[in-house]
Amino acid sequence: MAWIIKTFMVCVCIHGHSFIQRGDFFQIFSEMTDMVPATFSPHFEEKSFSLLQCVDFCTRIQNCVSVFMNKTLFTCQGFGNPFLYTGVLNSNQGMWYIGSVSDLCSSGGYVWDPDYRICYKYHSTKVSIQDTASTCSSESARLLLVTSDNVYSFAVEFMKSQSTDSLYIQGSRDSVYSSQYVDDHGRQMTNVRWSPGEPSLDGVYVRLNIELYLLEATPGGTPRRFICQRGQF
Incomplete structure (x- = not known):
């Protein structure tokens, strides 16, 4: 950013x-x-x-x-x-x-990170990818979108400092055979840091893994933690 x-x-x-x-x-x-x-x-x-x-x-x-x-x-x-x-x-x-x-980042438990200039809220309760989207939306926010260097650095640093597991993040594709992911507004996602061999045929959603701190395709059914972000469309 x-x-x-x-x-x-x-x-x-x-x-x-x-x-x-x-x-x-x-x-x-x-x-x-x-x-x-x-x-x-x-x-x-x-x-x-x-x-x-x-x-x-x-x-x-x-x-x-x-x-x-x-x-x-x-x-x-x-x-x-x-x-x-x-x-x-x-x-x-x-x-x-x-x-x-x-x-402006003070309501509903949201936190302002002055280093990365991100307004966010960490949800430690594990849910499916569909529930992450509905939760963020109910808080006038969106699931974290990791396509910029700044947000990627924020997400990795947060995972390391909080010792959190893999996180669901924003992004989806039409089918497992498509290599093109879009964000919640239907915009094509660029600057995506995929793990080797990804995106695979595992699913149409995205998670940020804990092993390499890179992105992987996922079916989205396994309950995982997530971060909602305000101010990023």
């Missing part, structure tokens, strides 16, 4: 007196690029705003913690907690800027 940190100190002037209303870190969240909530209305939408104006406007509105700079419509849109969005549109192109990201 690539992060670029932008710091905006927002100054509001009233009757000639200047003070800091709110000084937040607004960061570019690359994994949400080109994705806009489908069922959530923005707190505001303004045309021809610069990024600084957009962030400034957001800081003055209660419950506004993220902005989306829409490159297609040339608009600035302000939204609430981006980690709670489950519906997305892929037609609009732009960039998410999110304030105080770590503070």
